[in-house]
Structures are given as structure tokens and as C-alpha cells.
Amino acid sequence: MTATATPAPHPTGRTPAPDHRARRAYQRRRSLVNHLLVAPALLLSVLVVVVPGVLTAMAAFTDWTGIGFHADYVGLRNFTDILADPVFTTALGNNIKWLALFLSLPAVISLLTAWLLLRRRRTRTFYQVVYLMPYVLAPVVNAMVWLNIIYNPNGGVIGALHIDSPLSSLHGAIYAAAAVDMWHFWGFLTVVYFGALRQTPVEQVEAAIVDGAGSWQVFRHVYLPSIRPTLLLMGVMTVIFSFLAFDYVYLLTQGGPAHSSEVMGTYAYAFAFSAFEFGKASAVGLIMSFFGLIASCVYTWMSRRQLSS
Amino acid sequence: MRNHSRNHSVKTRCKGVMAHTVLLVFAATALFPLFLVLLNSFKSNAGVTGSPFSLPKSLSLSNFTTAWQYGAFGTGFLNSVLLTGTTVVVVLVCSSLAGYVLAGQKIRMWPAVMVYLTMAMTVPIQLFIFPLYAGVAALGLLDNVFAVGVILAAINMPFATFLMRTFFLNVPKELEEAALVDGANVIQLIHRVLLPVVRPGLITVGVIVGLSAWNDFLISSTFLHDPSDQTVTLGFLSMNGTFSTQLGVMMAGALVLILPVLGVFIALQRYVVDGMAGGAVKG
Numbered sequence: 001m002t003a004t005a006t007p008a009p010h011p012t013g014r015t016p017a018p019d020h021r022a023r024r025a026y027q028r029r030r031s032l033v034n035h036l037l038v039a040p041a042l043l044l045s046v047l048v049v050v051v052p053g054v055l056t057a058m059a060a061f062t063d064w065t066g067i068g069f070h071a072d073y074v075g076l077r078n079f080t081d082i083l084a085d086p087v088f089t090t091a092l093g094n095n096i097k098w099l100a101l102f103l104s105l106p107a108v109i110s111l112l113t114a115w116l117l118l119r120r121r122r123t124r125t126f127y128q129v130v131y132l133m134p135y136v137l138a139p140v141v142n143a144m145v146w147l148n149i150i151y152n153p154n155g156g157v158i159g160a161l162h163i164d165s166p167l168s169s170l171h172g173a174i175y176a177a178a179a180v181d182m183w184h185f186w187g188f189l190t191v192v193y194f195g196a197l198r199q200t201p202v203e204q205v206e207a208a209i210v211d212g213a214g215s216w217q218v219f220r221h222v223y224l225p226s227i228r229p230t231l232l233l234m235g236v237m238t239v240i241f242s243f244l245a246f247d248y249v250y251l252l253t254q255g256g257p258a259h260s261s262e263v264m265g266t267y268a269y270a271f272a273f274s275a276f277e278f279g280k281a282s283a284v285g286l287i288m289s290f291f292g293l294i295a296s297c298v299y300t301w302m303s304r305r306q307l308s309s
Numbered sequence: 310m311r312n313h314s315r316n317h318s319v320k321t322r323c324k325g326v327m328a329h330t331v332l333l334v335f336a337a338t339a340l341f342p343l344f345l346v347l348l349n350s351f352k353s354n355a356g357v358t359g360s361p362f363s364l365p366k367s368l369s370l371s372n373f374t375t376a377w378q379y380g381a382f383g384t385g386f387l388n389s390v391l392l393t394g395t396t397v398v399v400v401l402v403c404s405s406l407a408g409y410v411l412a413g414q415k416i417r418m419w420p421a422v423m424v425y426l427t428m429a430m431t432v433p434i435q436l437f438i439f440p441l442y443a444g445v446a447a448l449g450l451l452d453n454v455f456a457v458g459v460i461l462a463a464i465n466m467p468f469a470t471f472l473m474r475t476f477f478l479n480v481p482k483e484l485e486e487a488a489l490v491d492g493a494n495v496i497q498l499i500h501r502v503l504l505p506v507v508r509p510g511l512i513t514v515g516v517i518v519g520l521s522a523w524n525d526f527l528i529s530s531t532f533l534h535d536p537s538d539q540t541v542t543l544g545f546l547s548m549n550g551t552f553s554t555q556l557g558v559m560m561a562g563a564l565v566l567i568l569p570v571l572g573v574f575i576a577l578q579r580y581v582v583d584g585m586a587g588g589a590v591k592g
Contacts, residue, residue, distance in 0.1 A: 033495050034415040038422060041407035041466050045429050048441065048463035053432065055440035066443055113335055116328045129578050130336045136574045138524035140542040141566050144549055148559045149345045155358035155556045187339060188585060195586020244433045247526050268435050278439050285435040296431035300424060
């Protein structure tokens with residue numbers, strides 16, 4: 001295989017002339033080497049993600065305890081049990097609340113800040129670094145900081161302001177956890193959207209200004225259409241990750257009080273590692289993946305043009 | 310903006326002030342909790358509960374030594390370094406090899422590999438963690454930071470391969486052809502020709518994947534239970550119950566974990582920002 005971008009000719013495509021034999025042997029060797037170069041990445045991913053993923057799909061229909069590998073087929077019982085469980089309904093509802101929050105607040109804040117950064121040539125690096133600081137810190141650290149110094153009624157900001165901790169409220173806990181996750185996340189979106197906004201062709205922007213368009217009109221009719229692919233991509237990613245939310249809920253509320261802030265991620269995790277019902281945990285995992293899979297198919301379909309470019 | 314009139318220039322400046330105000334408010338939002346950590350890490354518990362906004366009366370380091378001891382930060386940092394190092398090395402080797410082949414479309418099934426990687430990038434951890442746990446336990450690899458490092462490498466692999474692919478797309482075709490004409494083999498080609506060109510890509514992938522391994526919670530807390538095998542973030546987490554009434558110590562522990570990460574991030578911020586913006590824009 002040479003360095004040109006054309007794919008290797010099909011080996012059975014035509015009868016080779018004898019003087020081409022050496023060249024074909026060379027190409028076959030190159031092709032083997034190229035396959036060997038892709039193999040480690042693919043093998044690792046298949047071993048860690050695909051094989052256990054298939055096992056999850058099978059375990060969801062069994063009473064597997066996670067201890068040893070013995071399990072009995074129970075049909076759809078795990079699914080009927082879960083769908084009848086009011087905690088599952090709460091968890092699904094919380095995932096949808098999470099999704100609605102993440103599609104609105106961080107998106108608006110990051111678009112606003114990214115747009116303002118376009119004109120700030122000297123300070124844009126400074127702002128981006130500051131905005132990314134919560135994003136590069138560990139969820140454990142962020143959650144412990146908020147838990148102890150902000151949401152703490154004895155010694156935290158909440159206590160100093162004489163407000164009840166939202167983490168102990170049946171209605172507020174999920175929003176309190178989402179607030180920390182959004183605080184950690186929005187800076188990432190700013191950097192992504194700023195990177196996309198910068199790729200808008202200058203001529204289009206200048207033409208709009210010459211035509212007398214105001215700042216808002218330029219944003220609405222030039223910049224926004226220009227970053228549409230990035231907006232869609234981030235939207236799909238937000239959908240996927242909203243159904244997988246785990247860290248901040250688990251660390252801040254453990255799904256409490258009284259399961260009011262449970263999300264599907266924490267719900268599945270408790271089945272596996274508190275109740276040792278790996279079968280049920282797998283069923284919840286499968287349901288979560290279903291939402292992710294829809295979004296993932298949409299994403300793969302949307303990026304098909306980039307994949308084939 | 311040309312200053313056609315004095316009025317116009319005043320308006321522009323006014324807008325600039327407003328823009329800066331908005332940007333600064335959001336910068337303050339991002340930094341406020343971290344500022345509270347700094348302020349309270351030097352205070353006694355009474356000092357924190359008195360008011361989280363007051364300045365510390367002295368710069369005593371006793372909170373830091375207590376946190377270091379009870380959070381087992383010594384072993385924790387060592388384990389975090391071993392785990393993150395494993396992840397970064399495995400990811401860099403495998404993703405750059407695969408990214409090179411995919412960028413050059415050097416195998417016929419490359420579109421299938423791309424679709425597979427796109428799907429794998431969005432697979433939820435909860436879809437594979439339960440059987441993975443049983444499998445890792447059966448192999449006797451629980452509490453093994455290297456095994457967890459490899460698992461995190463596998464999870465980060467699709468994203469890293471995509472990013473490496475975009476960097477390899479920038480390698481001029483002529484450069485590679487010239488090397489092949491000169492009779493270089495694949496190893497020489499990668500080492501002498503490709504690596505120098507994609508070095509920024511390797512740094513970008515290394516930093517982003519390294520941060521995500523260093524910060525991981527779900528995988529490492531599931532697979533590392535023995536305190537002597539836990540990462541530094543897990544050691545800090547284990548202090549939470551015991552030190553909930555010693556907020557100064559908790560904040561000192563948080564600061565010890567925050568400073569090195571922010572240090573590395575600020576030193577390499579160009580690569581992180583470029584990787585995030587570029588990776589998302591180019592797909």
C-alpha cells in the first residue's frame with residue numbers, strides 16, 4: 001500500500017500479470033501491517049466495551065447476582081419489576097429534568113460568553129482558561145467543595161445566609177446536584193462554541209455589517225447558522241450524557257432524600273453494588289443505553305458526511 | 310470599527326465595558342467556590358463555621374498535614390500517577406497507530422471502523438461495567454491500578470483515535486511518500502517522519518485523556534476498594550465522613566488536589582483548548 005489515499009485494489013479484481021506479482025506481495029504485506037496497526041485500539045475497545053456490553057444484554061434477562069457466573073433465565077421479569085417500581089419513574093423523570101436543564105442554561109451562557117469573546121482579542125485566552133478551571137477538576141473534588149463549603153448548613157455559604165440546604169429537600173436535591181454539574185460543565189461548551197464561532201467566514205460577517213445588520217442580527221443570521229453542526233453535535237452529546245448522569249448525583253445526594261434525586265445511573269449502580277442484583281442492574285443499564293443508542297444513531301447519521309470525507 | 314464620529318466611539322467603548330462586565334461575572338462564578346477553598350483551607354473549624362467569607366487569622370499549615378495523613382495522599386498520588394501513566398501510554402500508542410491508518414484510509418474497512426468508533430464513543434459505562442466487574446474480579450485484577458488504567462484507556466480510545474486521526478490528516482502526503490521512496494520501513498516512517506509532525510496532537514490527546522483518567526470516579530471507585538490501592542481523589546473522598554466537622558481540613562485536602570491539576574492545565578492550556586475546540590468542530 002502506498003501513501004496515496006486510494007484504497008488497495010481488490011485482490012481478486014483482475015488476473016495479475018506476472019510482473020505485478022512482486023508488487024502485489026508487497027501490497028499484501030503493507031495491508032497486513034496496516035491492519036495490525038489498527039488492531040490494538042480495536043481489540044482493547046472490543047474486550048472492555050463490546051464483550052461486557054453483550055453480556056449485559058444477556059444478563060438483563062437473568063437473576064445473576066454478580067458473584068460467580070451462574071445465572072438463571074427469568075424472561076422479562078427484571079424489566080416488569082423495574083417498570084413497576086416508582087423509583088424508576090422518579091429516576092427517569094429526573095434524567096429528563098437534567099436534560100432540559102443542560103439543553104437550556106449552559107447552552108445560553110456558553111453561547112453568550114463565546115460570542116462576547118469574539119471581540120476580546122487580548123483577554124480571550126485568560127477567560128477561556130478561567131472558564132475551564134471547574135471543568136478540568138475531578139468531580140469528587142468539585143462535589144466535596146460544594147457539599148462542604150456551599151451546601152453545608154453548618155459552616156457553608158448556605159449556613160451563613162441562613163438558607164436550608166437544597167440537598168435535603170425532596171424537590172430541590174436534583175436541581176442542587178445539577179447546578180454543580182452545570183457549574184463544572186458550561187466552560188467546556190464556551191470553548192467549543194468559541195472555537196466554532198471563530199471559523200465563521202469573515203466576509204459573511206463584514207457583508208452583514210455593511211448591509212446595516214446590528215450585533216444581534218449578525219449573531220442570529222450569520223454566526224448561528226454557521227455553527228449549526230457544532231450546536232447539533234453538542235445537543236446530541238448533551239442528550240446522551242443526560243441519560244448517563246451519575247457522578248454528581250451519587251457524590252452529592254446518593255439519590256436521596258428518599259430516592260427523590262435518583263437518576264437511572266445511580267439506580268442501576270445501587271442494584272449492582274448494594275443489592276447484588278446484577279440482572280436488574282443490567283436491565284436498567286440496557287434501558288439507559290436505549291436512550292443513548294437513539295441519540296448515538298442520530299449522531300452517527302449526522303456525522304456521516306465527515307466520516308466519508 | 311472605525312471612529313467615524315465621537316458618538317460612535319463612545320458607544321463602542323460602552324459595549325466593550327458591558328461585554329467585559331458579563332465575562333467577568335461568569336469568571337467570578339467559575340472561581341468563587343475555588344476561592345472559598347483557598348480562603349478556608351488555613352482556618353480552624355470554628356473559623357469556618359463563624360463565617361466562610363472571613364480571612365484566615367494565621368497561615369497555619371496544620372490542616373494540610375492532617376489532610377495529607379488521613380487522606381493517605383502519599384500513596385494516593387503514587388497510585389494516581391501509575392493509573393494515569395498507564396492510561397496515557399496505552400492510549401497514545403494505540404490511538405496514534407489507528408489514527409494514522411484511518412487518516413490515510415489505508416485499510417478497506419476504514420469506514421466501518423469509523424462508524425464503530427463513533428458508536429463506541431457514546432456507549433454508556435453502565436452498559437458494560439457490571440459484567441466487566443465480574444470479569445475483572447474473576448481474573449483477580451480488582452484493586453490493581455494498572456488494570457484500571459487499561460480499562461480507562463479502552464474507554465477513552467475512540468475519542469483519542471478520532472483526535473489523532475485529525476492530526477494525521479495534516480501530515481503532507483509528499484512527506485510520507487518521500488520517506489517510502491527512500492526505503493524507510495513503517496517503524497522508521499512513524500518515528501522519523503510522522504511523530505515530529507503530530508507531536509502537538511500527542512500532547513493534546515495525552516493531556517485530555519490524562520486529566521480524564523486522573524479525575525475518574527465511577528470506574529476507579531468500582532474497581533479499587535483497598536485503601537492502599539486507591540487514587541488520591543478516592544482517598545480525599547474517604548475523608549468526607551470523618552472530617553465533615555473539620556471543614557478547614559477538608560478544604561486543605563481539596564486545595565492539595567486542585568493545585569497540581571490547575572498547574573498542569575495552565576501550563577498546557579493551549580493544547581487543551583485547541584483539542585476541545587478542534588475535536589468538536591472537526592468531528
